[in-house]
Structures are given as C-alpha cells and as structure tokens.
Amino acid sequence: MLEQILTMGFFTAFFSAMVRMAVPLIYAGLGEMFAEKAGILNIGMEGVMLSGAFCSFAGAMFSGSLMIGLLCGILGGIAVGMIHAVLSIKLAQNQSVSGIAINMFVLGVTSFFSRILKEGKSYQQLTTFSTIKIPGLRSIPLIGDALFNQDIFTYFLYVLIIVMTVFYAKTAKGLAFQAVGEHPRAADAAGIPVHKYQYIAMLVNGILGGIGGAYLVLVQLGVFTENMISGRGYIALAAVILGRYTPVGTFGAALIFGGANALQIRLQAVGVPLPAQALAMLPYIITLIALLGSIGRSNEPESLSKPYIRGSR
Amino acid sequence: MAILEMKHISKAFSGVYANEDVDLSVEKGEIHALLGENGAGKTTLMNILFGIYTADTGEIYWKDKKVVFDSPREAINQGIGMVHQHFSLVQKMTVLENIILGLKQDGLFLSKMDARKSIVELAEKYGLRVRPDARIRDLSVGEQQRVEILKALYRNVDLLILDEPTGVLTPKETQDFFEVLRKLKKEGYAVIIITHRMSEIMAISDRVTILRDGKKVKELVTSETDPKELSMYMIGRELHGEFEIQEQSDTGVALELKNVNIMKGEKAILDNIHLTVNKGEILGIAGVDGNGQTELAEVIAGIRKSTSGEICFMNESIQKATVKQRFEKGISYISDDRHADGLVIDMTLKENMLLKDYDKEPFSKKGIFNKKPIEEQAKNAIEKFQIKTTGTTGMESVVKLLSGGNQQKIIIAREVTEEARLVIANQPTRGLDIGATEFVRQTLMDVRNSDRSVLLISADLEEILALSDRIAVMFGGKIVGVLNRSEANVQKIGLLMGGMTKEAM
Numbered sequence: 001m002l003e004q005i006l007t008m009g010f011f012t013a014f015f016s017a018m019v020r021m022a023v024p025l026i027y028a029g030l031g032e033m034f035a036e037k038a039g040i041l042n043i044g045m046e047g048v049m050l051s052g053a054f055c056s057f058a059g060a061m062f063s064g065s066l067m068i069g070l071l072c073g074i075l076g077g078i079a080v081g082m083i084h085a086v087l088s089i090k091l092a093q094n095q096s097v098s099g100i101a102i103n104m105f106v107l108g109v110t111s112f113f114s115r116i117l118k119e120g121k122s123y124q125q126l127t128t129f130s131t132i133k134i135p136g137l138r139s140i141p142l143i144g145d146a147l148f149n150q151d152i153f154t155y156f157l158y159v160l161i162i163v164m165t166v167f168y169a170k171t172a173k174g175l176a177f178q179a180v181g182e183h184p185r186a187a188d189a190a191g192i193p194v195h196k197y198q199y200i201a202m203l204v205n206g207i208l209g210g211i212g213g214a215y216l217v218l219v220q221l222g223v224f225t226e227n228m229i230s231g232r233g234y235i236a237l238a239a240v241i242l243g244r245y246t247p248v249g250t251f252g253a254a255l256i257f258g259g260a261n262a263l264q265i266r267l268q269a270v271g272v273p274l275p276a277q278a279l280a281m282l283p284y285i286i287t288l289i290a291l292l293g294s295i296g297r298s299n300e301p302e303s304l305s306k307p308y309i310r311g312s313r
Numbered sequence: 314m315a316i317l318e319m320k321h322i323s324k325a326f327s328g329v330y331a332n333e334d335v336d337l338s339v340e341k342g343e344i345h346a347l348l349g350e351n352g353a354g355k356t357t358l359m360n361i362l363f364g365i366y367t368a369d370t371g372e373i374y375w376k377d378k379k380v381v382f383d384s385p386r387e388a389i390n391q392g393i394g395m396v397h398q399h400f401s402l403v404q405k406m407t408v409l410e411n412i413i414l415g416l417k418q419d420g421l422f423l424s425k426m427d428a429r430k431s432i433v434e435l436a437e438k439y440g441l442r443v444r445p446d447a448r449i450r451d452l453s454v455g456e457q458q459r460v461e462i463l464k465a466l467y468r469n470v471d472l473l474i475l476d477e478p479t480g481v482l483t484p485k486e487t488q489d490f491f492e493v494l495r496k497l498k499k500e501g502y503a504v505i506i507i508t509h510r511m512s513e514i515m516a517i518s519d520r521v522t523i524l525r526d527g528k529k530v531k532e533l534v535t536s537e538t539d540p541k542e543l544s545m546y547m548i549g550r551e552l553h554g555e556f557e558i559q560e561q562s563d564t565g566v567a568l569e570l571k572n573v574n575i576m577k578g579e580k581a582i583l584d585n586i587h588l589t590v591n592k593g594e595i596l597g598i599a600g601v602d603g604n605g606q607t608e609l610a611e612v613i614a615g616i617r618k619s620t621s622g623e624i625c626f627m628n629e630s631i632q633k634a635t636v637k638q639r640f641e642k643g644i645s646y647i648s649d650d651r652h653a654d655g656l657v658i659d660m661t662l663k664e665n666m667l668l669k670d671y672d673k674e675p676f677s678k679k680g681i682f683n684k685k686p687i688e689e690q691a692k693n694a695i696e697k698f699q700i701k702t703t704g705t706t707g708m709e710s711v712v713k714l715l716s717g718g719n720q721q722k723i724i725i726a727r728e729v730t731e732e733a734r735l736v737i738a739n740q741p742t743r744g745l746d747i748g749a750t751e752f753v754r755q756t757l758m759d760v761r762n763s764d765r766s767v768l769l770i771s772a773d774l775e776e777i778l779a780l781s782d783r784i785a786v787m788f789g790g791k792i793v794g795v796l797n798r799s800e801a802n803v804q805k806i807g808l809l810m811g812g813m814t815k816e817a818m
Contacts, residue, residue, distance in 0.1 A: 172422075186411075188384070302405075310365060
C-alpha cells in the first residue's frame with residue numbers, strides 16, 4: 001500500500017488534482033475576500049457559485065459557445081450578488097440571514113429550471129475548455145503538470161492574485177476599499193463613497209463567484225447537476241478566514257482544501273481500505289481543524305457585516 | 314469679518330427639536346467655544362455644518378457664500394474639518410495611511426514619500442508629534458488625536474471643529490493640546506471647540522456660544538465673563554457651591570485588597586494592588602482611562618477573577634464569593650458602560666429596577682412575580698431620583714429611549730440602596746449634564762456621610778478632588794501613589810497619572 005503511495009507518479013497526479021480542485025475555491029475565495037474587506041459578508045457565495053454554474057451551462061448549451069456560457073455564468077453570479085448587495089447595503093439587513101436565504105433560494109430555482117431544461121432530452125455533455133500546455137515550465141518534475149498544464153482559468157488566477165496583492169498594498173483605491181470595511185465612518189469623513197464601493201465590491205464578488213461556479217461546468221464536468229456546488233461556497237468562506245484576508249493566503253488556504261479533496265480521491269483510487277464516505281469527510285475535517293488553528297489570529301475587518309448608515313449613533 | 318455664519322438653523326428628529334432657530338458666527342483666527350449640557354444640541358449643530366445631517370430650515374454662509382453640504386466630503390473640500398469625540402481612524406492602518414486616505418492621487422500608485430515629507434513638516438510647525446509609520450492601534454489617545462488634527466490640516470481646512478477634545482487627555486496632554494490650538498489660531502485658523510468644562514473655556518476660547526435645550530441662549534466674550542455666569546446660562550439656574558464635608562468618623566476598614574494581580578499572558582493588567590477603603594470614606598481612583606481602573610472595579614465586584622491575591626470585605630474573605638453573593642453582602646457596582654453592563658436597554662425601567670432582586674421576596678414568591686411591590690419600587694425610584702420618563706408611559710418606559718442622565722439615575726436607584734455598604738462607582742458622571750452630575754455626586758456624598766463607603770473611579774480630576782477623602786492614582790495597572798485630601802492637587806495627581814512616582818516628585 002505505502003509503496004503505491006510513495007511514488008513520483010502518485011504525487012504528480014495528486015498535485016495536478018489538488019490545483020484542479022482548488023481553482024473554483026480560489027475564484028470564490030478571492031471574490032469573497034474582496035467583499036469582506038469592504039465590510040460585506042456574503043454567506044450566499046454558495047448561491048452565487050450555483051447560479052454561475054447553472055447559467056453557464058444553460059448559456060453554453062443554447063448558444064453552443066463556451067465563451068457565451070462563461071459570460072452567462074458571470075452574469076448569473078452578478079445577479080445573485082446584487083440581491084445580497086441591495087439587501088445588505090441599501091436595506092441594511094442582517095447579512096447572515098440574507099446570505100443563507102439566498103443559498104436556499106438559488107438551490108430551489110436552479111434545480112427547478114435544470115429539470116425544465118433537461119425535460120424530454122437525452123443526457124447532454126458539453127465539450128469543456130481544453131488545457132494549454134506551457135512548454136518548458138510544464139516539464140518541471142512534480143509540480144510542472146500541476147501548475148503549467150492547465151486551462152486558461154488557472155493561468156488567469158496567477159495574474160489575478162498578483163493584481164489583487166498590488167492593489168491592496170500599493171494603490172490608493174486599495175487602501176480606500178479596506179478603510180470601508182474597517183471603519184466606514186472614517187472612510188466617509190475622508191470623502192470615500194462607502195456604499196458605492198460596497199456595491200463595486202459585491203460586483204467583483206458576483207463576477208469571481210460566478211466564474212468559480214462556471215469553472216465546474218465548463219472545465220471540469222461539462223454538465224450541470226442539482227446542488228453541484230455542494231458546500232464549496234462555504235469552504236471558500238473558510239479559505240478567506242484561514243488565508244487571513246490576503247490574496248496569497250486565500251490562494252494557499254484553497255490549495256489546502258483542494259489538496260484534501262484530491263487526497264481522498266487518490267486514496268480511493270489506490271484502494272485504501274476505508275469506506276468512501278469516511279474518506280469524503282476529509283476536506284471538511286481539515287476545514288474544521290484549520291479554522292480551530294486560526295483562532296485568535298483573525299485579521300477580520302472591524303466592520304464586517306455591520307451595515308453603515310450615515311449619522312446613526 | 315465672520316468666516317462662518319449659521320443662521321436660524323432648526324433640525325428635528327421624529328418631531329423633537331434638536332436645534333431650534335440657532336445662530337452661530339465664527340471669525341478667522343478665533344477659538345470659539347460651543348457650550349451646553351448633554352442633549353443641548355451642540356453636536357447636532359456641528360454635524361449639520363459638517364454635512365452629516367441636513368438642516369430642516371436655516372442657512373449656512375461659509376466665506377460669504379451660501380452653502381449646503383450633503384456629505385462630509387463636500388464640507389472638507391470647502392475647508393471645514395471635524396475631529397469627532399470618537400475618532401475616525403482605521404486602527405489597523407498606519408498614521409500616514411490614515412492621513413492620505415481618500416485623497417486624490419497622481420497616478421495609480423500611492424506616493425507615500427511626498428506625503429510623508431509634507432506631513433512631517435506640518436507636524437513640526439504645529440508641535441503635533443506623531444510617528445508616520447506607527448499603526449493607530451499602538452498609539453495613545455493623545456497621539457491619535459494629533460493624527461486626527463493633522464488629517465484635517467493636511468486637507469487644507471480653514472475651520473476645525475473639535476468635539477469634546479479633552480475628555481480623554483491627561484492634564485499634561487491637555488496643556489500641549491492647548492498650545493497647538495494657540496499656534497493654529499495665530500496662523501489664522503478658525504476653531505470651534507465643543508465642551509462642557511468651564512476651566513477649559515476660560516483658558517482657551519475667545520468667545521462662547523451657549524446652547525440649552527436646542528436653543529441658543531447667549532453669546533459671550535470670554536474675557537468679559539466668568540464660570541459662574543456661564544453655568545447659569547448653561548443650566549438656567551445657579552449651581553450649589555462646594556460639598557459640605559462632614560467630619561470623618563473612624564469606624565474601621567470596609568474593604569481590603571492584598572497583593573491582587575491579574576495577568577493577561579505576560580502582561581500584568583493589575584499589578585500587585587494593595588488597597589483599603591474605610592467606612593465613611595470616599596476613596597478616589599484617578600488615572601487615564603485604560604490603566605486598570607475598570608479591571609480593579611470588576612475584580613472587587615466579582616465580575617472578573619484575579620490571578621492571585623486576596624480581597625476582604627468587612628474582615629471576611631470574599632475571594633470565592635460570586636457576584637450575587639457579593640451584592641448580597643452589600644457591594645454595589647455602578648459600571649462605566651451603562652449599556653454593556655448596567656442596563657438591559659430594551660427592557661423597561663420597571664424591569665431594570667428588578668434586575669438584582671427579581672428572585673427575592675416580596676418581588677417574587679416561588680418564582681412568580683408579585684406585581685404590587687415591583688411597581689411600588691419603580692414608582693419610588695422615579696419620585697426619589699426624579700427620573701424623567703418618556704411621555705405617559707412612566708415606569709413602563711423602555712430604557713433606551715431615556716436620556717443618558719436618566720438611565721444613570723435608574724442604575725443609581727438600583728445600586729445605591731440602604732443595604733449597599735460599599736458602592737463602586739466607575740465613571741458615574743461620564744456623559745451626564747451638570748444637573749445630573751451634581752445629583753449623582755450628592756448621592757455618593759450621602760453614602761459616605763452615613764458611614765458607608767464609596768470607591769470612586771473617575772478620569773475627571775475635578776470630580777475626584779471635590780469628593781474624595783483619599784486619592785489613589787493608577788498607572789499601568791499599578792497604584793503609583795495614594796494622597797490625602799489635604800496634600801492632593803491637580804499638578805501632583807497629573808504627574809502621577811502620567812507615570813511619575815510619588816518619590817520622584
């Protein structure tokens with residue numbers, strides 16, 4: 001058994017699977033981080049991703065184009081994000097309640113429409129986005145395949161993480177977005193339009209969450225199934241906390257969760273004598289352990305999930 | 314020539330006037346004090362000027378032009394800056410980042426070098442010592458205030474509004490702060506300072522506008538008035554003078570703390586505290602906020618556990634007694650945070666009066682409430698302490714709708730009972746107007762004069778000096794000195810509060 005696991009081949013395959021499992025979590029995690037740093041907690045990330053997945057599938061199926069599918073997925077994510085934005089910014093409602101309501105609502109809506117969509121038709125499978133090999137780099141042993149034999153979404157992530165890191169560390173706008181989540185009254189007094197920035201943050205949240213959901217359909221599975229996000233939205237929330245609200249940290253945390261998922265699949269493949277259900281718990285157990293480990297070191301924005309109303313005492 | 318004219322400003326919140334037909338005029342190079350009790354409408358008036366609220370009626374003329382500010386941003390752009398009572402600083406960011414926050418930048422990236430240079434220059438010019446790269450959460454309150462002022466100056470304001478700026482400063486810091494204000498005045502800045510401390514108005518301001526119940530009652534030139542006249546306009550009647558101090562009878566020790574420590578990790582929050590409070594004594598605890606006073610109060614009341622040491626009450630160790638047992642032995646606690654520990658603000662006055670005795674006869678029997686004595690108690694409290702309730706609801710008034718002074722009276726009515734043998738009063742008059750303050754102080758004095766004890770914690774030195782038989786000063790979790798009434802004065806206490814030891818003086 002152990003000889004089977006401790007091989008080059010096992011690890012190469014494991015790292016590849018880890019990155020693939022992590023990509024949707026990273027997109028969703030970065031989107032969630034952007035919103036939370038501006039003070040909006042979107043527990044409805046699960047719903048955003050689910051909407052992104054469904055809309056991308058429907059769009060790609062009707063148009064026959066993956067790009068149009070992607071666009072529909074993004075719009076689907078934005079639509080759900082905006083529901084949460086209006087509820088929590090304009091109407092100053094409880095953000096946890098709004099997020100949970102959105103998750104249940106989107107689950108119902110997408111399941112309903114997916115049945116209508118599939119009614120009387122045979123099983124449909126989309127051709128997915130293909131991988132692009134990067135010559136040279138992909139030959140690095142162990143991690144070459146994992147990082148440089150992937151799809152366009154994975155490569156775009158590398159750019160996105162660098163852009164977001166620079167945005168927060170070096171730009172005036174980045175500073176302003178953080179101030180909104182830390183101390184909206186101070187931001188307001190400094191002339192930053194608090195609510196406008198929060199809407200923008202939720203727009204980004206919807207776009208990235210939508211991509212995260214669409215990725216599962218357009219790259220990995222080629223098909224939409226009911227409740228296919230199955231908790232990834234919540235794991236993305238955990239990745240933001242474990243990543244201490246930094247882009248690189250969120251990326252790393254998502255890789256850990258992706259790795260846990262990949263590990264259980266690989267272990268099943270080599271035939272570890274444990275029930276599949278027990279192994280499937282692994283990512284969630286690791287999520288819990290990771291969160292326990294980050295107690296007391298939170299970098300949470302001070303005004304997270306507190307609605308800002310000018311002049312209220 | 315006035316740089317700012319506010320004319321006939323009125324503003325009502327749900328039908329109640331916060332400002333009614335208020336005028337205010339401020340000149341260039343003037344320090345103008347805005348004086349009034351809590352709820353007199355000072356802050357509302359300034360929030361209107363700063364664009365946080367919009368006035369219902371009235372006009373604002375700024376540099377001879379009629380203006381309406383819809384947001385703080387517009388007010389700042391036009392040259393008006395405001396330092397709020399609770400600072401508007403982002404704790405996790407540095408001083409520099411806070412100052413340049415929200416400003417227009419050339420290009421995409423932050424140019425911190427240029428900003429740093431001009432901030433350091435500004436700071437030196439006005440004596441506003443700050444460290445540009447320190448994080449706000451690591452700064453003292455005085456430093457944070459300097460950052461707030463720099464933030465406004467960096468935005469090229471001509472008028473600076475300061476809301477209760479000295480409430481949190483030590484006497485030394487207050488002196489430095491006044492020095493800064495004088496420099497600003499010299500440079501032609503106009504300054505509006507909101508305060509209710511007479512001594513400060515006399516020391517720093519050129520003119521005073523006095524508000525009462527939302528209306529402007531008088532504008533005075535400071536050099537032509539005195540504190541007595543000011544307070545008369547402010548509260549509409551004359552104040553009692555000094556308290557009558559009865560001879561202290563020697564009746565023994567009520568409370569004794571021996572070697573009490575509280576550790577938080579490596580840090581001592583309370584550091585080897587030895588303290589006695591005698592019967593018939595008010596022991597004052599002076600100190601800048603956050604030097605262990607609240608922890609001291611809580612460890613005596615039993616809300617907080619000490620790491621080591623012993624606490625005795627009436628010659629009996631109460632180390633193991635619960636909060637409730639201590640209360641039953643006669644230890645009452647008036648918390649410094651009314652809303653957090655003192656009251657359940659969504660419940661009614663009647664219910665709040667019952668919080669400590671709800672399970673005792675005659676208020677309840679076998680777990681069932683007895684309506685009559687409960688209402689009796691509430692009625693008595695309202696009468697005895699002259700609690701102003703809202704409208705016709707009386708004892709059924711929800712506490713959060715009452716003013717701060719009346720909320721405090723409810724706590725005092727509940728805590729300062731016949732059975733209370735030691736009253737721990739933590740900032741009992743903070744945020745109260747002069748009338749209510751006087752009442753609270755008299756109540757504490759009555760406790761002392763009936764041979765019971767008071768532990769008075771206050772950041773207000775005038776209060777400490779007026780009431781205390783002995784004064785202990787806390788700094789960094791330690792008691793750095795204990796002074797008798799006869800040897801205590803503001804200078805000595807001020808030095809101890811700033812960390813000087815008694816021997817060094």
